[in-house]
Amino acid sequence: MPRRCTVCDHPDRLAIDRSLVERRSTFREIAAARDLSESAVHRHASEHVPAQLTRADDARVAVTANLLLRLLTRLYACADAILARAETAGDDKLALGAIRESGRLLAIGLRAVEVDEIERRLSALEEES
Ligand SMILES: [Zn+2]
Missing domain, CATH: 1.10.10 (Arc Repressor Mutant, subunit A)
Structure with a gap:
Protein backbone atom coordinates (compact mmCIF):
# COMPACT_ATOMS: atom_id res chain seq x y z
CA MET A 1 0.00 0.00 0.00
CA HIS A 48 1.63 17.89 -4.13
CA VAL A 49 1.31 21.66 -4.05
CA PRO A 50 2.63 22.58 -7.52
CA ALA A 51 -0.04 20.57 -9.34
CA GLN A 52 -2.73 22.36 -7.39
CA LEU A 53 -1.11 25.72 -7.97
CA THR A 54 -0.91 25.15 -11.71
CA ARG A 55 -4.59 24.32 -11.79
CA ALA A 56 -5.40 27.40 -9.68
CA ASP A 57 -3.23 29.57 -11.93
CA ASP A 58 -4.92 28.21 -15.06
CA ALA A 59 -8.33 28.90 -13.55
CA ARG A 60 -7.29 32.40 -12.53
CA VAL A 61 -5.91 33.15 -15.99
CA ALA A 62 -9.09 31.83 -17.62
CA VAL A 63 -11.31 33.93 -15.34
CA THR A 64 -9.19 37.03 -15.93
CA ALA A 65 -9.12 36.52 -19.71
CA ASN A 66 -12.87 35.99 -19.73
CA LEU A 67 -13.49 39.13 -17.68
CA LEU A 68 -11.16 41.20 -19.87
CA LEU A 69 -12.84 39.92 -23.01
CA ARG A 70 -16.26 40.85 -21.65
CA LEU A 71 -15.03 44.33 -20.67
CA LEU A 72 -13.37 44.82 -24.04
CA THR A 73 -16.55 43.72 -25.83
CA ARG A 74 -18.63 46.11 -23.74
CA LEU A 75 -16.27 49.03 -24.36
CA TYR A 76 -16.26 48.26 -28.07
CA ALA A 77 -20.08 48.24 -28.09
CA CYS A 78 -20.08 51.65 -26.35
CA ALA A 79 -17.64 53.10 -28.89
CA ASP A 80 -19.77 51.65 -31.69
CA ALA A 81 -22.94 53.20 -30.23
CA ILE A 82 -21.19 56.58 -29.94
CA LEU A 83 -20.08 56.27 -33.56
CA ALA A 84 -23.67 55.58 -34.64
CA ARG A 85 -24.91 58.64 -32.69
CA ALA A 86 -22.14 60.78 -34.17
CA GLU A 87 -23.06 59.68 -37.69
CA THR A 88 -26.74 60.42 -37.06
CA ALA A 89 -25.89 63.87 -35.68
CA GLY A 90 -23.35 64.50 -38.45
CA ASP A 91 -20.70 65.11 -35.76
CA ASP A 92 -17.48 64.19 -37.55
CA LYS A 93 -15.26 65.13 -34.61
CA LEU A 94 -17.16 62.78 -32.28
CA ALA A 95 -17.21 60.09 -35.00
CA LEU A 96 -13.43 60.29 -35.36
CA GLY A 97 -13.02 59.98 -31.57
CA ALA A 98 -15.26 56.88 -31.54
CA ILE A 99 -13.37 55.37 -34.49
CA ARG A 100 -10.03 56.05 -32.79
CA GLU A 101 -11.31 54.42 -29.59
CA SER A 102 -12.62 51.38 -31.50
CA GLY A 103 -9.24 51.02 -33.20
CA ARG A 104 -7.45 51.19 -29.86
CA LEU A 105 -9.75 48.50 -28.41
CA LEU A 106 -9.22 46.32 -31.49
CA ALA A 107 -5.44 46.67 -31.09
CA ILE A 108 -5.70 45.54 -27.45
CA GLY A 109 -7.83 42.55 -28.51
CA LEU A 110 -5.37 41.71 -31.29
CA ARG A 111 -2.41 41.79 -28.88
CA ALA A 112 -4.31 39.43 -26.55
CA VAL A 113 -4.93 37.04 -29.46
CA GLU A 114 -1.24 37.19 -30.43
CA VAL A 115 -0.12 36.49 -26.85
CA ASP A 116 -2.59 33.59 -26.66
CA GLU A 117 -1.28 32.18 -29.97
CA ILE A 118 2.35 32.51 -28.85
CA GLU A 119 1.54 30.75 -25.55
CA ARG A 120 -0.31 28.00 -27.43
CA ARG A 121 2.69 27.42 -29.71
CA LEU A 122 5.09 27.43 -26.76
CA SER A 123 3.02 24.80 -24.94
CA ALA A 124 2.94 22.69 -28.11
CA LEU A 125 6.75 22.93 -28.33
CA GLU A 126 7.14 22.01 -24.66
CA GLU A 127 4.92 18.95 -25.18
CA GLU A 128 7.05 17.86 -28.16
CA SER A 129 10.32 18.02 -26.21
ZN1 LIG B 1 0.76 15.90 0.35
Whole structure:
Protein backbone atom coordinates (compact mmCIF):
# COMPACT_ATOMS: atom_id res chain seq x y z
CA MET A 1 0.00 0.00 0.00
CA PRO A 2 1.50 3.39 -0.96
CA ARG A 3 2.48 5.61 1.92
CA ARG A 4 -0.04 8.39 2.54
CA CYS A 5 1.09 11.99 2.76
CA THR A 6 0.64 13.17 6.35
CA VAL A 7 0.23 16.75 5.14
CA CYS A 8 -2.42 15.86 2.53
CA ASP A 9 -4.28 13.96 5.26
CA HIS A 10 -3.90 16.74 7.81
CA PRO A 11 -7.12 18.50 8.90
CA ASP A 12 -5.27 21.81 8.61
CA ARG A 13 -4.18 21.12 5.04
CA LEU A 14 -5.71 24.23 3.43
CA ALA A 15 -3.97 26.52 5.91
CA ILE A 16 -0.72 24.62 5.39
CA ASP A 17 -0.99 24.95 1.61
CA ARG A 18 -1.76 28.63 1.97
CA SER A 19 1.33 29.12 4.14
CA LEU A 20 3.44 27.27 1.58
CA VAL A 21 2.09 29.25 -1.36
CA GLU A 22 2.40 32.60 0.39
CA ARG A 23 5.87 31.64 1.70
CA ARG A 24 5.21 33.34 5.00
CA SER A 25 6.62 30.46 7.06
CA THR A 26 9.52 28.07 6.65
CA PHE A 27 8.97 24.32 6.26
CA ARG A 28 10.32 23.92 9.79
CA GLU A 29 7.85 26.44 11.24
CA ILE A 30 4.91 24.87 9.43
CA ALA A 31 5.95 21.40 10.56
CA ALA A 32 6.56 22.43 14.17
CA ALA A 33 3.23 24.23 14.47
CA ARG A 34 1.30 21.10 13.48
CA ASP A 35 3.42 18.26 14.81
CA LEU A 36 4.47 17.17 11.30
CA SER A 37 7.94 16.22 10.15
CA GLU A 38 9.85 18.85 8.21
CA SER A 39 10.60 16.30 5.48
CA ALA A 40 6.89 15.53 5.09
CA VAL A 41 6.14 19.24 4.63
CA HIS A 42 9.02 19.53 2.17
CA ARG A 43 7.84 16.49 0.19
CA HIS A 44 4.26 17.73 0.20
CA ALA A 45 5.36 21.19 -0.98
CA SER A 46 7.42 19.83 -3.86
CA GLU A 47 5.21 16.94 -4.95
CA HIS A 48 1.63 17.89 -4.13
CA VAL A 49 1.31 21.66 -4.05
CA PRO A 50 2.63 22.58 -7.52
CA ALA A 51 -0.04 20.57 -9.34
CA GLN A 52 -2.73 22.36 -7.39
CA LEU A 53 -1.11 25.72 -7.97
CA THR A 54 -0.91 25.15 -11.71
CA ARG A 55 -4.59 24.32 -11.79
CA ALA A 56 -5.40 27.40 -9.68
CA ASP A 57 -3.23 29.57 -11.93
CA ASP A 58 -4.92 28.21 -15.06
CA ALA A 59 -8.33 28.90 -13.55
CA ARG A 60 -7.29 32.40 -12.53
CA VAL A 61 -5.91 33.15 -15.99
CA ALA A 62 -9.09 31.83 -17.62
CA VAL A 63 -11.31 33.93 -15.34
CA THR A 64 -9.19 37.03 -15.93
CA ALA A 65 -9.12 36.52 -19.71
CA ASN A 66 -12.87 35.99 -19.73
CA LEU A 67 -13.49 39.13 -17.68
CA LEU A 68 -11.16 41.20 -19.87
CA LEU A 69 -12.84 39.92 -23.01
CA ARG A 70 -16.26 40.85 -21.65
CA LEU A 71 -15.03 44.33 -20.67
CA LEU A 72 -13.37 44.82 -24.04
CA THR A 73 -16.55 43.72 -25.83
CA ARG A 74 -18.63 46.11 -23.74
CA LEU A 75 -16.27 49.03 -24.36
CA TYR A 76 -16.26 48.26 -28.07
CA ALA A 77 -20.08 48.24 -28.09
CA CYS A 78 -20.08 51.65 -26.35
CA ALA A 79 -17.64 53.10 -28.89
CA ASP A 80 -19.77 51.65 -31.69
CA ALA A 81 -22.94 53.20 -30.23
CA ILE A 82 -21.19 56.58 -29.94
CA LEU A 83 -20.08 56.27 -33.56
CA ALA A 84 -23.67 55.58 -34.64
CA ARG A 85 -24.91 58.64 -32.69
CA ALA A 86 -22.14 60.78 -34.17
CA GLU A 87 -23.06 59.68 -37.69
CA THR A 88 -26.74 60.42 -37.06
CA ALA A 89 -25.89 63.87 -35.68
CA GLY A 90 -23.35 64.50 -38.45
CA ASP A 91 -20.70 65.11 -35.76
CA ASP A 92 -17.48 64.19 -37.55
CA LYS A 93 -15.26 65.13 -34.61
CA LEU A 94 -17.16 62.78 -32.28
CA ALA A 95 -17.21 60.09 -35.00
CA LEU A 96 -13.43 60.29 -35.36
CA GLY A 97 -13.02 59.98 -31.57
CA ALA A 98 -15.26 56.88 -31.54
CA ILE A 99 -13.37 55.37 -34.49
CA ARG A 100 -10.03 56.05 -32.79
CA GLU A 101 -11.31 54.42 -29.59
CA SER A 102 -12.62 51.38 -31.50
CA GLY A 103 -9.24 51.02 -33.20
CA ARG A 104 -7.45 51.19 -29.86
CA LEU A 105 -9.75 48.50 -28.41
CA LEU A 106 -9.22 46.32 -31.49
CA ALA A 107 -5.44 46.67 -31.09
CA ILE A 108 -5.70 45.54 -27.45
CA GLY A 109 -7.83 42.55 -28.51
CA LEU A 110 -5.37 41.71 -31.29
CA ARG A 111 -2.41 41.79 -28.88
CA ALA A 112 -4.31 39.43 -26.55
CA VAL A 113 -4.93 37.04 -29.46
CA GLU A 114 -1.24 37.19 -30.43
CA VAL A 115 -0.12 36.49 -26.85
CA ASP A 116 -2.59 33.59 -26.66
CA GLU A 117 -1.28 32.18 -29.97
CA ILE A 118 2.35 32.51 -28.85
CA GLU A 119 1.54 30.75 -25.55
CA ARG A 120 -0.31 28.00 -27.43
CA ARG A 121 2.69 27.42 -29.71
CA LEU A 122 5.09 27.43 -26.76
CA SER A 123 3.02 24.80 -24.94
CA ALA A 124 2.94 22.69 -28.11
CA LEU A 125 6.75 22.93 -28.33
CA GLU A 126 7.14 22.01 -24.66
CA GLU A 127 4.92 18.95 -25.18
CA GLU A 128 7.05 17.86 -28.16
CA SER A 129 10.32 18.02 -26.21
ZN1 LIG B 1 0.76 15.90 0.35
